[in-house]
Amino acid sequence: MDPNPVKAKDFFISYNKADRAWAEWITAQLEDEGYTCIIQAWDFRPGDNFVLSMQRATIGAQRTIAVLSPDYLNAIYTQPEWAAAFVQDPMSRNGTLLPVRVRECQLSGILAAIVYIDLVALNESTARSTLLAGVKRTRAKPSGPLPFPGASYITPKPAASFPGLWPEVWAVPYRRNPFFTGRNEVLKQLHEKLIAQKTMALTQQAQAISGLGGIGKTQTALEYANRYQKEYRYVLWVTADTAEGLRAEYVRLAQLLQVPGFDEENQYISINAFKRWLASKRD
Numbered sequence: 610m611d612p613n614p615v616k617a618k619d620f621f622i623s624y625n626k627a628d629r630a631w632a633e634w635i636t637a638q639l640e641d642e643g644y645t646c647i648i649q650a651w652d653f654r655p656g657d658n659f660v661l662s663m664q665r666a667t668i669g670a671q672r673t674i675a676v677l678s679p680d681y682l683n684a685i686y687t688q689p690e691w692a693a694a695f696v697q698d699p700m701s702r703n704g705t706l707l708p709v710r711v712r713e714c715q716l717s718g719i720l721a722a723i724v725y726i727d728l729v730a731l732n733e734s735t736a737r738s739t740l741l742a743g744v745k746r747t748r749a750k751p752s753g754p755l756p757f758p759g760a761s762y763i764t765p766k767p768a769a770s771f772p773g774l775w776p777e778v779w780a781v782p783y784r785r786n787p788f789f790t791g792r793n794e795v796l797k798q799l800h801e802k803l804i805a806q807k808t809m810a811l812t813q814q815a816q817a818i819s820g821l822g823g824i825g826k827t828q829t830a831l832e833y834a835n836r837y838q839k840e841y842r843y844v845l846w847v848t849a850d851t852a853e854g855l856r857a858e859y860v861r862l863a864q865l866l867q868v869p870g871f872d873e874e875n876q877y878i879s880i881n882a883f884k885r886w887l888a889s890k891r892d
Contacts, residue, residue, distance in 0.1 A: 620707075620744075621670035622648040623690040627680035631711040631728075635674065638737050639744065667693040672705050674744075677725060678712035695719060704746055713850075727857055730848055735861045735873075742874040749875050776838050780865060781846045783827075785835040792829050800837055843890070859883045 620639060624632035629650055636646045647666045653659060667673060673694035681687050691706055698705030701723060708716075708725035716725075726743035728736045742749070795818075802816055818826045838844050843866075847858035856876060863871045863883035870882030 618647045618666075618670045619644040619672065620646045621666045621673045621690075621694075622646055622676065623667075623673055623681075623687055623694075624649075624676035625678065625680040625684045625687055628676050628678050628711060631678075632676050635676065635709060635740060638740055642741055644744070663690065672703075672707055672744075675706065675708045675720075677708050677710040677714055677716070677720075679714045682714055682716070682720075691720070707744065709740065709743070713854075727853060730854060730857055731861050732865070735864050738864070738873040739860075745874075772839075772842075775840070775842050776844045778843045778845070778866060779838065780862060781831070781834050781844055783831055783846075785831065786828055789828055789832045792825070792832070795829060796833055796836065799833055804840070856880060 620636075622632050622636050632648060633650055636648045636651070639646050647670060649663075649666075652666075653662050667690055673691060675681065675687070675691040675694075691708075694706035706723060708720060708723055710725050710727045710729055713729055726740055728739060731739060799816055799818075818829055820826055834844050834846070845862055847855060847862070849855040849858070859880045860876050860883075863879045863886070864873065866883075866886065868882045868886040870878065870885070872878040872882075
């Protein structure tokens, strides 16, 4: 019998050293909510046998959180940690293995089949609520009545906003490039097209900057946002490299804007609420 058994914890946090900051942040959020955790950075002390400590942690914890990143997936020593959790619950009936993605990475094999919590590109508040909602094993149905998503749903028209204080919301995650130069004609044409007919439907007003990678599309869009920000009530920026990333961005903006119908525990409802909010801003 082990003379120093580890008391059962709610979560064992499995991570690669490159993601230590993420692992500690996740642990702190869980412990603030009353969960118990074991994490190498805080619980494995000098003089401990690392292998034995890891074995006790993986066996003693009810669930294992795998902090997913390219470094985690490519590391040798993290694989036995999540594999041990998977063996305990191969059908995922108890959610024993719970992946949490903190950086863009491509999953394959067994891990690709397990639904993960995605924190990529979220702000801290949204990431915390997403994490805490994801670790719950209860059904994610929101409380209270749900808004009807059909065409008859009408959002009350908000009061007029004073343009002198625009933008009311600035949600651009990048700093303006102080060395940006050129592209004045492109920016001028883009501006003229976007403001030519303000009553035109949103889908008709959309403009795209296209071209090969590395030619400065992102910098041009960033410069436009900064140069003409005072003409827009809301300046919103989303990253849409993947469908999952775009959904996460919609939820982030829905929370930031506190759109009617936002539900921090239900991504589907929040995304639909954000789309309705966008539709209500067309004029």
